[in-house]
Amino acid sequence: GAVVSQHPSRVICKSGTSVKIECRSLDFQATTMFWYRQFPKQSLMLMATSNEGSKATYEQGVEKDKFLINHASLTLSTLTVTSAHPEDSSFYICSVEQQNTGELFFGEGSRLTVL
Amino acid sequence: GENVEQHPSTLSVQEGDSAVIKCTYSDSASNYFPWYKQELGKGPQLIIDIRSNVGEKKDQRIAVTLNKTAKHFSLHITETQPEDSAVYFCAASRGDTNAGKSTFGDGTTLTVKP
Numbered sequence: 001g002a003v004v005s006q007h008p009s010r011v012i013c014k015s016g017t018s019v020k021i022e023c024r025s026l027d028f029q030a031t032t033m034f035w036y037r038q039f040p041k042q043s044l045m046l047m048a049t050s051n052e053g054s055k056a057t058y059e060q061g062v063e064k065d066k067f068l069i070n071h072a073s074l075t076l077s078t079l080t081v082t083s084a085h086p087e088d089s090s091f092y093i094c095s096v097e098q099q100n101t102g103e104l105f106f107g108e109g110s111r112l113t114v115l
Numbered sequence: 116g117e118n119v120e121q122h123p124s125t126l127s128v129q130e131g132d133s134a135v136i137k138c139t140y141s142d143s144a145s146n147y148f149p150w151y152k153q154e155l156g157k158g159p160q161l162i163i164d165i166r167s168n169v170g171e172k173k174d175q176r177i178a179v180t181l182n183k184t185a186k187h188f189s190l191h192i193t194e195t196q197p198e199d200s201a202v203y204f205c206a207a208s209r210g211d212t213n214a215g216k217s218t219f220g221d222g223t224t225l226t227v228k229p
Contacts, residue, residue, distance in 0.1 A: 006158070034215035043204060043219045044159070093158045097215050102147060104214045106158035 003027045004096050006107030013084055014115055021079045021110045023050075023094030029074035030096040035067075038091040038109075050077040050094075084114040117142040119207050121220025129228050134195050136223045138205035139187040145207040147214060148181060148188045153202045153222075162203075163190070195227045 005024040013019050023033055033050040048069055049057040056069035066088075068080040081088050094107040118141040128134050140148075146167035151159035165172045165179045165188065172179050176195075181188040192199055202224050206217035 004158075032213060032215065034213070041222075041224075043221045046216060049213070049215065095158075095215050097213055102214050103161055103164070104149065104217070106151075106160065109156070109158045111156070 002108070003105040004094065004107040006094055006110055008110060009108060010111045010113075012113045012115065015085055016083055018080055018082045019084055019112060021081075021092055021094075021112075023077045023079070023096075023107050025075045025096045025105075027105075028096075028098060030077075031074060032097060033071060033077040034095045034097075035069060035077075035079050036093045036095070038093060040091075044093065047079075052077075081112065084112070086114045088112065089114045117145060117207055117209075117218040119205060119218045119220045121205050121223060123223060124221065125224045125226070127226045127228065128195055130195060130197060132195055134190075134192045134199070134225055134227075136190045136203055136205070136225070137187060138189070138207075138220050139185075140207040140218075141186065142207070142209065143183075143186065144209045146210050147208045147217075148179070149206050149214065149217070150177075150179060150190045151204045151206065153204065155201075159204060192225075195225075197227050197229050200225055200227045 007022045031052045035047045036044040047062045050069045050071040052071045058064045071077040093109045121138045149164035152162045153159040176193045178191040202222045204222050205220040208217040
């Protein structure tokens, strides 16, 4: 079964609204989760590292005020796209790393379309 | 930083044939090399991985080889089936870095024709 649950899988919103995407680790606790963005026919681009109980670490060029990340528990991280615009339309994916093996488990992804 | 190059970008094979995807990396300190399969509209899924202390690893129809000297690793799929059609990504990361911060290749779209 799924190790990482991501919700919603698809969301359509109007320009200017905010959208929240949830990432849940189902099989183990995760002090660290990762958020990626993927454009069509392109690779995964790491946006930020979500740290439980502390601030997220953002990659260069990613606006932290635009993409708010909250990691309030050991099994849940949320990504909020604030004041979304059409250029924010993309496929957003989260991942969780299993500490013992280093294996990375990805969520099913969330397709955001901003009208 | 690490740079991972993946080839080819697209690959089409007949069912039953073998498929090979190659990746090169630049950081000699990288020691973890996973391969992910991503089906349309879904998140990537780990299919096989190899660490730098091993030269080859096999899991049924899938195998990965690693050449540390040349800094390249390859994915081999034998007896391909239509359900193998997907996008495959290689990745590389260092031992002191989370796998989540791996550098990913640009992906290979594999099409297996029945």
